[in-house]
Amino acid sequence: MTSLPPFTGAAGWLNSQPLTPDALRGRVVLVNFWTLTCVNWLRQEPWVRAWSRAYADDGLVVIGVHTPEFGFEHDIDLIRRSLADREIDYPVAVDSDYAIWSAFDNHYWPALYFADRSGSITDFHFGEGRYEKSEKTLQRLLGVSRPLVTVEGVGPEKGADxxxxxxxxxxxxxxxxxxxxxxxxxxxxxxxxxxxxxxxxxxxxxxxxxxxxxxxxxxxxxxxxxxxxxxxxxxxxxxxxxxxxxxxxxxxxxxxxxxxxxxxxxxxxxxxxxxxxxxxxxxxxxxxxxxxxxxxxxxx
Missing domain, CATH: 2.60.120.260 (Galactose-binding domain-like)
Known part of the structure; x- marks a missing residue:
């Protein structure tokens, strides 16, 4: 997989109309696979949220893909509640049938995929951590250079000891x-x-x-x-x-x-x-x- 796969098969979209690779061309795209009960995603999310807000004007689009681990996580109202709890305002594809998961050949929560402005996937990372390198990758793809964001997770978003x-x-x-x-x-x-x-x-x-x-x-x-x-x-x-x-x-x-x-x-x-x-x-x-x-x- 070298190019951003289509997001077809989503059961719905939250915070956005459906997005396609063609419509995203010219933007840097960060795709984040998550599921609402995953502790590793909860501890990663404050970083992704901060990047979405810090680099939106530079051309970054963050797309969350919610692929459920447990049966009850298919409930779209629970997904909406999780977006509200975590103050997530970027687009989220509801991947209840694992269609997007399969298109990416993904196997992990959370998982980050980095695509450049031409739609080519240039980097990926599975799990928590590697935040400094990930943000520097985004800056390189966006063509910007400035101090990295400061993130301090609180409550369930606080990093593990x-x-x-x-x-x-x-x-x-x-x-x-x-x-x-x-x-x-x-x-x-x-x-x-x-x-x-x-x-x-x-x-x-x-x-x-x-x-x-x-x-x-x-x-x-x-x-x-x-x-x-x-x-x-x-x-x-x-x-x-x-x-x-x-x-x-x-x-x-x-x-x-x-x-x-x-x-x-x-x-x-x-x-x-x-x-x-x-x-x-x-x-x-x-x-x-x-x-x-x-x-x-x-x-x-």
């Missing part, structure tokens, strides 16, 4: 999960997770089937996040404990210091953000009612 991460991303459904849950979550080995109460284990998710059902994870990282969805349409309260007590100063952006949270719609929920020193801890999440769906733990 890789020096303290000792726990890997962990999928919970049987289709991608590598570890079975521990039957007695009160005695969790390090880097293992367990269930208590009633749970249904599906292909891509686990679902609570009784009030008070609990997930626990023994992890080490500054941040502990959990992708959740709510098929009931009614807000669900949940309680988070850290080593058996309220998290206090270690609470994440989506819960209070006493561990209270509300599952309102499908997205990534930041449960824990430890202040230094970061140590191994056990997080527990208990749902007040049945119906909560959990997909993957991520850490940062």
């Amino acid at each position: 890789w020096d303290t991460v000792r726990t890997n991303e962990t999928y919970l459904g049987r289709g991608r999960g590598l570890d079975e849950p521990v039957e007695s979550p009160a005695y969790l080995p390090f880097n293992r997770w367990g269930l208590d109460g009633g749970w249904r284990i599906g292909r891509e998710e686990i679902e609570s089937t009784s009030p008070g059902s609990t997930i626990a994870f023994h992890f080490q990282a500054r941040d502990a996040n959990l992708v959740l969805s709510n098929p009931t349409g009614r807000p669900m309260k949940f309680q988070v404990l850290l080593d058996g007590v309220a998290p206090g100063a270690s609470h994440g952006t989506d819960i209070t210091a006493d561990g209270q949270g509300v599952l309102d719609y499908g997205r990534m929920y930041q449960l824990i953000r430890q202040p230094a020193p970061v140590t191994a801890r056990t997080v527990e999440i208990s749902f007040a009612v049945a119906g909560a769906r959990a997909y993957v733990f991520t850490f940062g």
Whole structure:
């Protein structure tokens, strides 16, 4: 693939009318593949957003391509909500059927593709990081030279503390999960997770089937996040404990210091953000009612 593929097959476009490579000729194009629950995309997004705004007058067009990882991410209202939450104002193609993903032969979230003014793809990058080099690539393609943008991610957009991460991303459904849950979550080995109460284990998710059902994870990282969805349409309260007590100063952006949270719609929920020193801890999440769906733990 050397030229920008067409964006045909999109289920719709947000923030724009449909765009084509021919219509984009003469502009530098940055294509960003993402999905709304991906922690790596969330931590990358403030940079892409800043570039879109900083270089628009120089001829840069950023195009987001939302290709869903989980079934509930096909919901276009959730995608719209994510755009509002992240203050994304550049064009986004809704790639629910993986048509654009396949045209690019892409395999990653997030993924950046850089196209020059003639429509030739000159560079790409998969995952987080490499921000300085990516911005310098944009400046070279645009023919500009000036100080790089300053970006400071906050909340779930804050960069990971890789020096303290000792726990890997962990999928919970049987289709991608590598570890079975521990039957007695009160005695969790390090880097293992367990269930208590009633749970249904599906292909891509686990679902609570009784009030008070609990997930626990023994992890080490500054941040502990959990992708959740709510098929009931009614807000669900949940309680988070850290080593058996309220998290206090270690609470994440989506819960209070006493561990209270509300599952309102499908997205990534930041449960824990430890202040230094970061140590191994056990997080527990208990749902007040049945119906909560959990997909993957991520850490940062």
